[in-house]
Amino acid sequence: MSVPLNLADNLKIGSTQVTAAYLGSAQVWPSTNHLWYFSEPATGTTIKGFEITSPSDSTVSWGDGLSDVFSAPTDTADHTYNGEIRDLYYQPSPNDTFVYMQPGVTCGLYKRPGSP
Amino acid sequence: MRLNFTPTEEVATEVDLGTSCPKLSGQVSVTSYTGLTSITCVGNDVTNFIISSVNDDNLQYINFASNKLTGSVDQYMPQNIITATFQSNTLDVPLANLSSYTLLENLNIGSNYSMGGGIPVLPASLKLFDAQFCSLTGNIPSLSSNINLQSVNVTSNDLTEFSGGTISSTVTSFLAENNNLVQGAVDGILAAVNTAGTNNGELNLGGTNSAPTSGSLNTDYIALSSRGWAVSIA
Numbered sequence: 113m114s115v116p117l118n119l120a121d122n123l124k125i126g127s128t129q130v131t132a133a134y135l136g137s138a139q140v141w142p143s144t145n146h147l148w149y150f151s152e153p154a155t156g157t158t159i160k161g162f163e164i165t166s167p168s169d170s171t172v173s174w175g176d177g178l179s180d181v182f183s184a185p186t187d188t189a190d191h192t193y194n195g196e197i198r199d200l201y202y203q204p205s206p207n208d209t210f211v212y213m214q215p216g217v218t219c220g221l222y223k224r225p226g227s228p
Numbered sequence: 229m230r231l232n233f234t235p236t237e238e239v240a241t242e243v244d245l246g247t248s249c250p251k252l253s254g255q256v257s258v259t260s261y262t263g264l265t266s267i268t269c270v271g272n273d274v275t276n277f278i279i280s281s282v283n284d285d286n287l288q289y290i291n292f293a294s295n296k297l298t299g300s301v302d303q304y305m306p307q308n309i310i311t312a313t314f315q316s317n318t319l320d321v322p323l324a325n326l327s328s329y330t331l332l333e334n335l336n337i338g339s340n341y342s343m344g345g346g347i348p349v350l351p352a353s354l355k356l357f358d359a360q361f362c363s364l365t366g367n368i369p370s371l372s373s374n375i376n377l378q379s380v381n382v383t384s385n386d387l388t389e390f391s392g393g394t395i396s397s398t399v400t401s402f403l404a405e406n407n408n409l410v411q412g413a414v415d416g417i418l419a420a421v422n423t424a425g426t427n428n429g430e431l432n433l434g435g436t437n438s439a440p441t442s443g444s445l446n447t448d449y450i451a452l453s454s455r456g457w458a459v460s461i462a
Contacts (some may be wrong), residue, residue, distance in 0.1 A: 147261075148245055148274075150254030158249050165242035165266075190246070 153193040163188040239263060247271035253296065258283055270294055277304050284308055288331070292317065300324055301337050310334070315358065319343050323359075326351055337362060338381065347382070350374055360384050360403070367391045368404065368413070371420075382407065383432070389413045395420040399429065405460065406435035414440045414461065418448035421457075428456035437462045 163186065164170050170182040172189065180189045241263055245256065247270060255276035258264055262282045266289035269277075274295040279287065284307035291313040297304065300321035305312050311334040319337065322345020326332065332351045336358040337343070343359075346366035350357060356379045364385035370393035371377060379401040387404065390413035395402070402421060409417075414433050418440055421431055431452060433440070439462045440446040452459050 147243065147258070148252075148254060148256050148269075150252040153248075153252055154250060156250075157252065159246045159252070160249070161244060161246035163242075163244035163246070163268075164240055166240040168239060170240070186242070188244075 158192045160190045242266040244268040390416040397424040397426050401430045403432045405432040409437040411438040422448040422451050430458045432460040434460035
């Protein structure tokens with residue numbers, strides 16, 4: 113009997129989507145390329161001077177449903193959390209670099225494989 | 229069975245996480261950012277900063293001042309680090325041997341009050357060493373091999389001795405006031421700085437240290453003062 117092999121970016125048990133995979137206690141998928149992990153910020157929490165230098169544009173998704181585009185090569189933004197925190201499920205565009213901040217989960221930055 | 233995972237490609241070269249208010253804590257990880265050369269995270273309450281061998285080649289500038297990092301400073305420094313700023317954290321493990329950091333030029337670990345321990349042999353590449361208010365004990369090590377050193381600040385520790393040797397003529401600032409340096413240590417530092425022959429520097433051996441031999445009539449003290457050095461002694 114052969115076992116269907118799913119791609120590592122589309123892990124499933126039967127038809128049920130897997131949201132994370134662990135090898136021992138280490139999360140191996142999704143990518144653990146988190147940049148900043150912090151607990152859910154209090155209403156009014158502000159981050160000032162968030163700055164990215166990158167050869168391509170970046171998008172920051174702050175984790176509360178709002179996002180900002182950071183222009184290459186260097187761009188800066190501030191952000192204030194409004195208390196309406198919700199989970200972030202984002203689909204990066206193929207050629208974009210992303211910083212994502214998921215309160216209670218992750219803040220990360222990456223570029224999709226295969227993009228220029 | 230092994231699940232192979234290919235990390236995504238990272239392109240950002242510099243990231244400044246900004247300053248949060250109220251301060252955000254949590255942890256910062258750059259283990260997937262192979263191209264990152266600089267990361268700044270100042271004035272937050274971050275408790276952990278995770279690096280790995282993938283950061284050894286490129287990550288050379290780290291500023292995590294005013295956070296809540298614990299442990300030892302070397303766990304936060306990749307191999308090719310040039311500037312490491314970890315002042316005003318809660319580092320609580322004494323300095324390890326730093327000689328393997330052959331590119332390290334600036335190390336600021338001041339105001340980590342629970343660090344304790346001694347000062348190891350410092351890398352020859354070092355230009356600036358700031359370890360004030362770190363509860364350091366023991367000797368100020370020989371600095372003879374630190375030919376690039378420009379500034380030393382070990383103010384307000386509990387250092388007692390100086391291991392001797394020369395001090396490079398590149399040094400123009402040597403601050404060690406408010407330790408418990410014995411007279412021999414004060415004499416030795418004065419002599420070493422004087423022998424270097426530099427003009428117009430700053431040397432502070434005052435406060436709680438011992439006075440030098442002959443006090444303000446110490447010949448090295450007089451010689452340095454005559455060459456424009458601002459010298460303070462107990």
